[in-house]
Amino acid sequence: MFYLPKLDYKNNALSPIMSEQTLDLHHGKHHQTYITNLNNFVKSTEFEKLSLEEIIKKTAEDKSKSAIFNNASQHWNHNLFWKCMKPNGGGKMPSKLENRIIKEFSSIEKFREEFIKAGVTQFGSGWCWLSTKNDKLIISNTSNAENPLIYNMRPLLGCDVWEHSYYLDYKNKRPIYLENFFDKLINWEFVASNL
Numbered sequence: 001m002f003y004l005p006k007l008d009y010k011n012n013a014l015s016p017i018m019s020e021q022t023l024d025l026h027h028g029k030h031h032q033t034y035i036t037n038l039n040n041f042v043k044s045t046e047f048e049k050l051s052l053e054e055i056i057k058k059t060a061e062d063k064s065k066s067a068i069f070n071n072a073s074q075h076w077n078h079n080l081f082w083k084c085m086k087p088n089g090g091g092k093m094p095s096k097l098e099n100r101i102i103k104e105f106s107s108i109e110k111f112r113e114e115f116i117k118a119g120v121t122q123f124g125s126g127w128c129w130l131s132t133k134n135d136k137l138i139i140s141n142t143s144n145a146e147n148p149l150i151y152n153m154r155p156l157l158g159c160d161v162w163e164h165s166y167y168l169d170y171k172n173k174r175p176i177y178l179e180n181f182f183d184k185l186i187n188w189e190f191v192a193s194n195l
């Protein structure tokens with residue numbers, strides 16, 4: 001059985017960058033629905049006893065298992081997403097992460113620009129990511145539920161760009177949501193801990 005993780009902050013603690021109403025719906029309803037569906041889909045199947053990552057990897061390539069994959073992957077993605085934010089986030093990164101980013105992207109400003117661009121240019125629902133692959137940092141985006149694990153990447157940071165993540169607070173202005181996420185919500189200590 002999979003369960004909804006408790007948030008490390010109150011539902012109103014990210015307001016006004018991400019409102020209480022958005023978190024009530026996004027965490028309490030959308031994320032919970034993925035978990036309820038996943039539990040129903042894997043019940044009494046070969047997947048029931050597997051870890052979340054094992055389920056994601058075993059179902060990613062099999063179109064007949066897309067319902068399991070989508071709900072499992074969305075559960076994983078949201079678990080990461082909640083951890084990637086904190087009240088009064090953004091700002092200065094721990095130096096081990098900052099140095100690594102400057103080394104690989106030339107500057108924090110350039111990295112910020114590319115991360116936001118990955119989210120803005122994701123057509124339709126999906127995610128943008130900072131991951132490691134073969135010890136290299138990679139910015140990418142994915143559609144719908146897909147996540148970088150299936151491409152042998154290890155996500156450090158993920159931002160949900162489905163409309164349910166920003167529409168109540170930013171309407172159609174996805175770029176403004178992404179700028180606010182980057183500048184005021186990211187928990188850089190958590191991101192650095194994933195390195």
Ligand code: MN3
Binds near residue numbers: 162
């Ligand atoms: Mn979502």
